[in-house]
Amino acid sequence: MVKKLQGxxxxxxxxxxxxxxxxxFTSKGWSSSSSEAIKIKVDEIERYEEIxxxxxxxxxxxxxxxxxxxxxxxxxxxxxxxxxxxxTIKI
Amino acid sequence: xxxxxxxxxxxxxxxVKQFENQVNRRLEGRLTEEEFKPLRLMNGLYLQLHAYMLRxxxxxxxxxxxxxxxxxxxxxxxxxxxxxxxxxxxxxFNWPKLLEVPEILRELSSVEMHAIQTSGNCIRNxxxxxxxxxxxxxxxxxxxxxxxxxxxxxxxxxxxxxxxxFKIAVIGCTEDRAAMLVHDIGLRIIKRKNQVxxxxxxxxGQGRTPIIGKKIRDFLPxxxxxxxxxxILTTYNQEGRRDNIYKxxxxxxxxxxxxxxxxxxxxxxxxxxxK
Numbered sequence: 271m272v273k274k275l276q277g278x279x280x281x282x283x284x285x286x287x288x289x290x291x292x293x294x295f296t297s298k299g300w301s302s303s304s305s306e307a308i309k310i311k312v313d314e315i316e317r318y319e320e321i322x323x324x325x326x327x328x329x330x331x332x333x334x335x336x337x338x339x340x341x342x343x344x345x346x347x348x349x350x351x352x353x354x355x356x357x358t359i360k361i
Numbered sequence: 362x363x364x365x366x367x368x369x370x371x372x373x374x375x376x377v378k379q380f381e382n383q384v385n386r387r388l389e390g391r392l393t394e395e396e397f398k399p400l401r402l403m404n405g406l407y408l409q410l411h412a413y414m415l416r417x418x419x420x421x422x423x424x425x426x427x428x429x430x431x432x433x434x435x436x437x438x439x440x441x442x443x444x445x446x447x448x449x450x451x452x453x454f455n456w457p458k459l460l461e462v463p464e465i466l467r468e469l470s471s472v473e474m475h476a477i478q479t480s481g482n483c484i485r486n487x488x489x490x491x492x493x494x495x496x497x498x499x500x501x502x503x504x505x506x507x508x509x510x511x512x513x514x515x516x517x518x519x520x521x522x523x524x525x526x527f528k529i530a531v532i533g534c535t536e537d538r539a540a541m542l543v544h545d546i547g548l549r550i551i552k553r554k555n556q557v558x559x560x561x562x563x564x565x566g567q568g569r570t571p572i573i574g575k576k577i578r579d580f581l582p583x584x585x586x587x588x589x590x591x592x593i594l595t596t597y598n599q600e601g602r603r604d605n606i607y608k609x610x611x612x613x614x615x616x617x618x619x620x621x622x623x624x625x626x627x628x629x630x631x632x633x634x635x636k
Contacts, residue, residue, distance in 0.1 A: 285408060288458060288459055290413035328390070361441075361443055
């Protein structure tokens with residue numbers, strides 16, 4: 271999970287195993303709100319990777335990933351922006 | 362419209378039960394995601410950007426009103442009130458919960474539907490002309506042929522682990538409303554000298570390498586169609602690449618070998634099927 275990472279600050283995200291919904295890791299556990307997510311420095315990645323492995327083993331989440339933030343603290347890539355804010359069309 | 366036999370009903374019911382057991386084992390941690398993923402994919406369940414996605418087969422795009430109502434019921438009860446009809450005549454639900462997927466499959470089985478072979482490297486749902494059986498210049502209704510091929514390909518032991526997914530379309534007239542030419546195999550029902558048979562195309566596809574299918578047979582008597590499909594699939598199974606996902610589709614194999622060479626391999630396998 272860590273190998274391809276570029277950048278300085280990240281959020282830890284995943285999908286909830288039961289519902290499949292997108293979640294972010296906060297100080298109180300997993301939340302669907304990225305604004306509450308812990309901002310992780312690049313040198314803290316390994317610690318949070320261990321947390322994600324444990325959370326996967328507990329069958330809480332699947333498919334964990336680190337979401338890169340830009341200098342202003344916003345989600346950087348379009349894919350992750352869409353993943354965070356939901357579908358881009360009104361249904 | 363095809364009606365399930367008692368055996369069909371038993372198979373689908375036991376498949377739902379089997380998947381329910383697999384989901385429970387996953388939720389209890391007795392199956393890892395690595396172990397569970399191929400099992401869920403065999404039942405049409407993906408994990409996508411926002412959530413799980415369940416793809417349900419609509420054989421050759423034909424739905425009864427009872428089935429359509431059941432799909433609407435599932436959309437309201439288990440999803441967000443809508444579904445997505447795909448270009449290959451299936452329907453996808455984009456927000457199902459893993460825990461509820463076995464219930465959805467059980468609901469579908471009550472109207473003779475399922476999600477088997479809507480994912481994975483196998484022969485997918487057979488698609489056809491949406492005007493099949495209605496259009497004036499049709500040589501023959503392609504839907505019975507779709508059904509014959511569906512029955513032949515469902516749970517086919519030799520073709521359940523192909524190099525990549527495999528899509529077949531059948532049409533019965535000159536207008537290609539099913540986009541038959543961009544399928545792995547495209548079949549067009551034609552008439553030659555008062556005999557009805559198939560004109561056969563192979564190696565079409567869309568995606569990152571769009572290719573128009575090449576004609577492999579001008580005419581094949583219809584009685585031989587399953588033997589010929591078997592010959593194409595056998596050739597692909599033996600010769601297709603498994604080392605690179607982007608080069609694993611039959612369109613790449615046909616392009617690399619050339620249609621002449623590919624045809625000669627298929628014809629050799631075709632004649633073997635009669636021995």
